[in-house]
Amino acid sequence: MPLEMRSHCERCEAPLPPESDAAHICSYECTFCGPCTEEMGGICPNCGGELVRRPRRIKRQG
Numbered sequence: 001m002p003l004e005m006r007s008h009c010e011r012c013e014a015p016l017p018p019e020s021d022a023a024h025i026c027s028y029e030c031t032f033c034g035p036c037t038e039e040m041g042g043i044c045p046n047c048g049g050e051l052v053r054r055p056r057r058i059k060r061q062g
Contacts, residue, residue, distance in 0.1 A: 003025070003029060003054070003055070004029050005018045005054075005057055006023075006029070006031040008031075009023075009031065009032050009033040009036055010030055010031055010032055010046075011032055011033075011036040011040075011045075012033060012035075012036055014033040014035075014036075016031060016033060016054075018056065018057035019056050019057060019058055019059065020056065021053065021056050022034045023053070023054040024037040024042075024051040024052060024053055024054060025051065025052065025054045026044035026046070026047055026049035026050065026051050026052075027047075027049050027050075028044070028046065028047050028049065030044050030046045030047065030049075030051075031054065032044075032051060037051045
């Protein structure tokens with residue numbers, strides 16, 4: 001089951017495209033930008049879980 005690649009920060013609505021390395025997620029896939037993650041101390045406000053950098057989804061050529 002692939003990750004849901006949410007396109008915006010849940011807190012400030014900053015755009016987070018799939019190829020961005022600025023997104024952070026918790027185990028429930030709540031998604032936040034880097035600055036919001038830092039302000040929240042790396043803890044998800046929804047579930048209390050750790051926020052980690054979301055892997056990028058890079059478009060394949062060819």
